[in-house]
Amino acid sequence: MIEISNFSFTYRESADPVVRDINLTIPDGAFVGITGAAGSGKSTLTYAMNGIIPHCYPGDFYGSVNVCGLDTVECDLTEISRRVGSVCQDIDSQMVSSIVEDEMLYGLENFGVAHEEIEARVAEALDAMGIADLRDRTIDSLSGGQKQKVALAAIVALRPEVLVLDEPTAELDPASSVAVYELLRRYAREHGTTVVIVEQKIALLCDYADLLVVIDDGRIRFADRPENVLEHADELLAIGVNCPRSTTLCHDLKAAGLYEGAVCKNVNDAVAMAEQVLALASSEEGGAR
Amino acid sequence: MIEFSHVSASYDGELAVLRDVSFRIEDGSFVAFVGTNGAGKSTTMRLINGLLKPTEGQVLIDGTPTTELKTSELAQRVGFLFQNPDRQICNNTVREEMMFGFKALGKESPEAEVRADEIMAAFGLNPDDDPFLLNRGTRQLLALASIIVLQPPVVVLDEPTTGLDFRECTKVMEIIRRLHERGTTVVMVCHDMEVVADYAESIIVMSAGRVLAQGPTYELLRDRVLTQEASLVAPQMVALSLALGSQHPQLANTAVGQANTLSEMERALGLEIAEGGEPR
Amino acid sequence: MTGFLEYVPGNSLLHRMNPVAKLFCALLISVACFCTSNLIFLACVLIFDFALAAHCKMTRQAMGLAKAVTIFSLILAVIQLLTNSTGMVLVPLPWGYIGTGGVIGAVTIILRLVAAAVPLFLVMYVTKMTDLANSVVKVLHVPYKYAFTFTSTVHFIPVFMNDMAGIMEAQTARGVQFDQGSIVKKIRLMVPLCIPLLVSSVRKTNSAAIAAEVRGFNLRTRESGYKQYPFATLDVVSLVICVCILVVAILLGVLL
Numbered sequence: 001m002i003e004i005s006n007f008s009f010t011y012r013e014s015a016d017p018v019v020r021d022i023n024l025t026i027p028d029g030a031f032v033g034i035t036g037a038a039g040s041g042k043s044t045l046t047y048a049m050n051g052i053i054p055h056c057y058p059g060d061f062y063g064s065v066n067v068c069g070l071d072t073v074e075c076d077l078t079e080i081s082r083r084v085g086s087v088c089q090d091i092d093s094q095m096v097s098s099i100v101e102d103e104m105l106y107g108l109e110n111f112g113v114a115h116e117e118i119e120a121r122v123a124e125a126l127d128a129m130g131i132a133d134l135r136d137r138t139i140d141s142l143s144g145g146q147k148q149k150v151a152l153a154a155i156v157a158l159r160p161e162v163l164v165l166d167e168p169t170a171e172l173d174p175a176s177s178v179a180v181y182e183l184l185r186r187y188a189r190e191h192g193t194t195v196v197i198v199e200q201k202i203a204l205l206c207d208y209a210d211l212l213v214v215i216d217d218g219r220i221r222f223a224d225r226p227e228n229v230l231e232h233a234d235e236l237l238a239i240g241v242n243c244p245r246s247t248t249l250c251h252d253l254k255a256a257g258l259y260e261g262a263v264c265k266n267v268n269d270a271v272a273m274a275e276q277v278l279a280l281a282s283s284e285e286g287g288a289r
Numbered sequence: 290m291i292e293f294s295h296v297s298a299s300y301d302g303e304l305a306v307l308r309d310v311s312f313r314i315e316d317g318s319f320v321a322f323v324g325t326n327g328a329g330k331s332t333t334m335r336l337i338n339g340l341l342k343p344t345e346g347q348v349l350i351d352g353t354p355t356t357e358l359k360t361s362e363l364a365q366r367v368g369f370l371f372q373n374p375d376r377q378i379c380n381n382t383v384r385e386e387m388m389f390g391f392k393a394l395g396k397e398s399p400e401a402e403v404r405a406d407e408i409m410a411a412f413g414l415n416p417d418d419d420p421f422l423l424n425r426g427t428r429q430l431l432a433l434a435s436i437i438v439l440q441p442p443v444v445v446l447d448e449p450t451t452g453l454d455f456r457e458c459t460k461v462m463e464i465i466r467r468l469h470e471r472g473t474t475v476v477m478v479c480h481d482m483e484v485v486a487d488y489a490e491s492i493i494v495m496s497a498g499r500v501l502a503q504g505p506t507y508e509l510l511r512d513r514v515l516t517q518e519a520s521l522v523a524p525q526m527v528a529l530s531l532a533l534g535s536q537h538p539q540l541a542n543t544a545v546g547q548a549n550t551l552s553e554m555e556r557a558l559g560l561e562i563a564e565g566g567e568p569r
Numbered sequence: 570m571t572g573f574l575e576y577v578p579g580n581s582l583l584h585r586m587n588p589v590a591k592l593f594c595a596l597l598i599s600v601a602c603f604c605t606s607n608l609i610f611l612a613c614v615l616i617f618d619f620a621l622a623a624h625c626k627m628t629r630q631a632m633g634l635a636k637a638v639t640i641f642s643l644i645l646a647v648i649q650l651l652t653n654s655t656g657m658v659l660v661p662l663p664w665g666y667i668g669t670g671g672v673i674g675a676v677t678i679i680l681r682l683v684a685a686a687v688p689l690f691l692v693m694y695v696t697k698m699t700d701l702a703n704s705v706v707k708v709l710h711v712p713y714k715y716a717f718t719f720t721s722t723v724h725f726i727p728v729f730m731n732d733m734a735g736i737m738e739a740q741t742a743r744g745v746q747f748d749q750g751s752i753v754k755k756i757r758l759m760v761p762l763c764i765p766l767l768v769s770s771v772r773k774t775n776s777a778a779i780a781a782e783v784r785g786f787n788l789r790t791r792e793s794g795y796k797q798y799p800f801a802t803l804d805v806v807s808l809v810i811c812v813c814i815l816v817v818a819i820l821l822g823v824l825l
Contacts, residue, residue: 038457077782078787088780093772096699096724096780096781096784098697098698102697106699106784109789109793110784178522249526249529252551267532274558360741364743376735379761
């Protein structure tokens, strides 16, 4: 469980807090998406969850952040890292090795996983990310999507209770992005892992997240199930967050009185909605006759 | 006009990244290259601006092979916006950055200054700002502005919206749309199919170093065999229209089954009811 | 696509040797080259170097390296040529003459530097950086922090070179001509590019440091390494051979 209460943070070099008055509870095993406009404080919020704040970036820290029972201010970063696995945005610079296998070993060795257990962990993590065949490849020779999966596998092998990912699909094409989300969801369900993802592509979050957190100017504006957040399309647009087109269609039809029902978050929902709208028309037609 | 005729290319003479690629981009068009990572889109862009020369075939810019043009000559014909503005921006003020291209080409002039001022004003850029303190979206705008100020007849954009939020993305794309309306040829690589569908007139679909198809954007995005083969994710309204058309064959040839955009779909869903309800 | 000093996968004898043994053998050969000025010996070492390179299919890289080192050592060789006025007079100079002694000295410098440098660089090509660091920590008890600093530096060279290439490309696309004009003009063009490179390097090293820390960097000790690096017969034999080379070199140096 992650519990953030009355949390505000100001980087040392800036005058105003980047995030403020954050209150957020994330239950174990949740798949959480964090989105918001550029500079809204999304990344800062994740840094608070994986301990990078306050341990790597100095500044004024108010309130408390409690992750897996650890107070992030009181514990050192290494202690937090045992429970929380993080993948940063810049994949290239976080690779420590030139070979996939060595990259996998690094964290396992450091955290003192028993040597006889290591082989199984490596194999399992590579399998979970569907990249068992890349084990002996050099990291330079991998595509962006493959590198992303290697970075995830290297963290997953540590069996963290919480995974914190900063825009894991920023450089990937739509098909590879979906593939990464599929892998993450399957893995998280099988292992009961809590996943927190910062993501710009809201359509992906709507499909995968249980909890969608929308940040605006350092404050949480919404923290709810995606379909509930999407009810507020106009407010989202006003703070620079775009809704999927299916949702916009749904809202426009609702406004015109053509549809009443659950909000659409993806194409499948929209198909059902359109069917309902069209079927309604035919029944009215019958009544008129 | 940009023309590729049977172009193959590779880095370091190793495995071919592009194989026998041919296409033509007419003056004044707005073309998007789509395909997965590694399909050869970025390589194609580098061939257009002469950073890479073909190992076989020819890349012709207005009829001249890029192998016969100096990079500085090419730079005046083709403006190039890279995915990462940080690689482009290298001056201490926004104004210097805007003038850098003129300086590099040895074409500094009072007119150039005036044009730079106009564009900075239009883009909402402050000439005295330090580019390195601007946020990512503004830096992308600055990088674009410093290309546009040179008035190249063609602009090539490599994933211009990656890393930008919705507002920044719209701002950049609207500027590109206006640029196109004033006659500039726009060539872009873009992963976001909604953006591609909203802005590009035609697309070139690439997969594994080959061109699979070239044609009007919606026509190709509605081709399920093609999108499957190239691992493309169709824009939501196209996907919705296609899904409705295939699940309810009677809809396939109606406005619903043919709708491409949000407004078309809305009209179709509204109109169907009006037409069905009123006449009888 | 393989970059400068980057590991090239393979399964040759050299690839399979213990990383520490490799490093020591290379050092012994290099030291040997500095212990004697015997041209025949140096030539033999050079031939031996290239035989090794050929064995692990690294001839192309070794040739490239040899070329680079030769160019560098030419400067020293020219100085030697102009200042070492011994032996037969070949070309008279205002302050002396170019003599056979100078020529021999110049050739020696080039041979020595190339023969000494090739094995060291070869080690980089046939050893994974992580293996080298881990074995140095495990076998030689070097603190991990230093080993990590070294490996990350090497690791970042191609990343930065890639960055620089990207930046130059972006500027070329704006009409900057790096391939024309005088050196002064070129340097003036290059200077502004250092800023984006610096910005991106600082950002990259910072995020690399954080990434290593959240993966337990601080916990790593000598025992952490999963792979073991035992000395095999091959390693012992190689070390003995290299020690012999050194002994020969010293004897030659003392006797001649």
